[in-house]
Amino acid sequence: MFITSCGVYSFTGSTLSPDIKTVTVNNFVLATAGGPANLPLTFNEKLKEYYQRYTNLKVVPANGDIVLEGNITGYDLLAVAPTAQDQAGVNRLQITVLVRFYNNKDETKNFEQSFSFYQDFPQGQTLSQNESRLVPKILDQIVLDIFNKTAADW
Secondary structure, three states: OOOOOOOOOOOOOOOOOOOOOEEEEOOOEEOOOOOOOOHHHHHHHHHHHHHHHHOOOEEOOOOOOEEEEEEEEEEEEEEEEEOOOOOEEEEEEEEEEEEEEEEOOOHHHOEEEEEEEEEEEEOOOOHHHHHHHHHHHHHHHHHHHHHHHHOOOO
8 A cells, every 4th residue: 555645744733844954943032011031031942842842853043944033022911801890800911922934945935923822810810920820821822823834834
């Protein structure tokens, strides 16, 4: 029995071309007020770790076959779900990241796009009570969305 394929497929969900061997994640910078001081570092490390875990790519400090860079452009606390007393029933922490993606093997895949995600927490609690729990969840989802756009071609 023969199995043939028309394209690139991986059981990890990556559809990267086989000629792509390396990835560079340039340091994302905080381009907004607010947020933990270590937010860019945490985000960079999560992004690198995800590519290492779910692809065969080697993370290199410069000149990768694919390159990711950008800015954390939003760290916003929003009041949502208004109540009858004109108060917010829920607070929302939303993080937005602007990503520039370069595929040095196929420039038609290059893009610049914002990715954002949020988590809600009760109105009676402060951001500082919830930040250490919410930020990792938000960053994990943003990293997944970026990976899906860049490596899984979704």
